Amino acid sequence: MIRTESSASSRLPNPSTLPLIQLPAWQALVDHHRSMSARHLRQFFADDPQRGERLQVEAAGLYLDFSKNRITDETLTLLVDLAEHCGLRERRDAMFRGDPINTTEKRAALHTALRAPADVNIVVEGVNVVPQVHAVLDRMADFAERIRSGEWRGHTGKPIRNVINIGIGGSELGPVMAYEALRHYSQAGLHLGFVSNIDPNDLVEATRGLEAAETLFIVCSKSFHTIDTLTNARAARAWSLAQLGDERAIASHFVAVSTNTEAVAAFGIDPAHMFALWDWVGGRYSMDSAIGLITMIAVGPEHFRAMLAGFRAMDEHFHSTPLARNMPVLMGLLAIWNNNFLGAETLAVLPYAHDLKRFPAYLQQLTMESNGKHVTATGQAVSASTSPIVWGEPGTNGQHSFFQLLHQGTRLVACDFIGFSRSQNPLADQHDLLMANLFAQSEALAFGKTAQALMTESVDEARVAQRVCKGNRPSNTLLAERLTPYALGALVALYEHSVFTQGVIWNIDSFDQWGVELGKVLAQRIVTELADTSDAPLTHDSSTNTLMRRYQGQRKE
Numbered sequence: 001m002i003r004t005e006s007s008a009s010s011r012l013p014n015p016s017t018l019p020l021i022q023l024p025a026w027q028a029l030v031d032h033h034r035s036m037s038a039r040h041l042r043q044f045f046a047d048d049p050q051r052g053e054r055l056q057v058e059a060a061g062l063y064l065d066f067s068k069n070r071i072t073d074e075t076l077t078l079l080v081d082l083a084e085h086c087g088l089r090e091r092r093d094a095m096f097r098g099d100p101i102n103t104t105e106k107r108a109a110l111h112t113a114l115r116a117p118a119d120v121n122i123v124v125e126g127v128n129v130v131p132q133v134h135a136v137l138d139r140m141a142d143f144a145e146r147i148r149s150g151e152w153r154g155h156t157g158k159p160i161r162n163v164i165n166i167g168i169g170g171s172e173l174g175p176v177m178a179y180e181a182l183r184h185y186s187q188a189g190l191h192l193g194f195v196s197n198i199d200p201n202d203l204v205e206a207t208r209g210l211e212a213a214e215t216l217f218i219v220c221s222k223s224f225h226t227i228d229t230l231t232n233a234r235a236a237r238a239w240s241l242a243q244l245g246d247e248r249a250i251a252s253h254f255v256a257v258s259t260n261t262e263a264v265a266a267f268g269i270d271p272a273h274m275f276a277l278w279d280w281v282g283g284r285y286s287m288d289s290a291i292g293l294i295t296m297i298a299v300g301p302e303h304f305r306a307m308l309a310g311f312r313a314m315d316e317h318f319h320s321t322p323l324a325r326n327m328p329v330l331m332g333l334l335a336i337w338n339n340n341f342l343g344a345e346t347l348a349v350l351p352y353a354h355d356l357k358r359f360p361a362y363l364q365q366l367t368m369e370s371n372g373k374h375v376t377a378t379g380q381a382v383s384a385s386t387s388p389i390v391w392g393e394p395g396t397n398g399q400h401s402f403f404q405l406l407h408q409g410t411r412l413v414a415c416d417f418i419g420f421s422r423s424q425n426p427l428a429d430q431h432d433l434l435m436a437n438l439f440a441q442s443e444a445l446a447f448g449k450t451a452q453a454l455m456t457e458s459v460d461e462a463r464v465a466q467r468v469c470k471g472n473r474p475s476n477t478l479l480a481e482r483l484t485p486y487a488l489g490a491l492v493a494l495y496e497h498s499v500f501t502q503g504v505i506w507n508i509d510s511f512d513q514w515g516v517e518l519g520k521v522l523a524q525r526i527v528t529e530l531a532d533t534s535d536a537p538l539t540h541d542s543s544t545n546t547l548m549r550r551y552q553g554q555r556k557e
């Protein structure tokens, strides 16, 4: 059980003044890599017949097989040693305590408080935040039940049949991913939609054919400043009013999720219909806060709470398990190894569960917005590459698309396979076929096929080179019994803490996102200029000016 009471920021470790790559623990890994890099996964497995049984760890209902990574026991010892030198245990404890570890924004990063049991104390600026979290969860549950049961009526007295989430980034990717992942648990008869893109097509297509009298919009924005979301919310308001013809209708067809009560009220949503979150929840870490209201409406409060229990089980494992047997720590350290030592610049996330189809997109924000940083938390240039590029598609679709490159391309791609032992919808032997593909792909990537083996199969000699698969491609395999709400919570928390672990090694602030600001500011300026039809000279570079003029010209035609 996580017990955390103090918020003494003085307990944060002093980041080392040495650049990461000059730390003795890093140099030891460089030397180690040099001494073992010529060895093939085939050899690792041949030398140790129990490797696949040994190099695994279980937590919160998840089983991680990491034996198909290019590592030895010594690699693991050295990686854990690096984590100790980088202060991982202290930084982890500081996060759980609520210390302001998001230093550039002077905030705590307390997503773990969102799933803390009610009797725990987590104090931020003198206030125990856990009762607030539970109060919001209870309000969400009450509201979700009223929508699901039909008790909540729209302006004309009809029950709500359509719920549309308007939000972007962390205010969409988590909820849409969870909604898709838990479709099996969704209430039949409720239509759920997501509008994120400022492209008008998104809203228009999401509302096409719907009756406003039966439609509820959840305007989800932590800041309530995001132009994409506010623009779509205004358009949704106009769409509703065009059908309902009465301003008073807004009260029963719009609710908000935000930290910003004033902006919600200014938009015209009654703060009584607002669900709160807090500054100490990062957008990309917020799917288990009120941002997940639509998830709760879809699957019901009980399943939502089961998802929180899965998050919590992984939190407790992360918080209390020695680093060498700690699943998120191991995943994070293996990611460092694959990225910084083997040179794998990208990570392919390959869920063999179609309902996890949005999981790679969700992880893109979680990973790359967190760790795509070029300076350390104290502003020095990083000395090693930071976040890998995350991408992926569900298996088996990916197999018929980009797997060719994984097997025979010239780049090394690290892979995370994710699978489940039982299907939500058993259909003849289809689930076995699906999982056979997962096992086959990780085996093929690791072991490949040699020219010698091909020759024994009497393959035409002239075609042998094209058929050789070199193997030696690293992968993790995550296995759980079923894709339940609990398993989903555990899976998301696993990646959250793995991302955190990597950020600690690089000594970056994984909880800010200053890089997204520049484009936002420029877009504001450009949209004003696009609206100006005079011939006033444009003030950008010659490429941007020409593109803008061409756009203005074609727009008129």
Ligand code: F6P
Binding pocket: 168, 169, 170, 171, 220, 221, 222, 223, 224, 225, 226, 229, 283, 284, 369, 513, 516
């Ligand atoms: O632009 C990036 C970002 O700030 C994300 O970090 C965030 O999840 C998203 O925009 C949406 O922000 P908000 O919930 O405040 O609308």
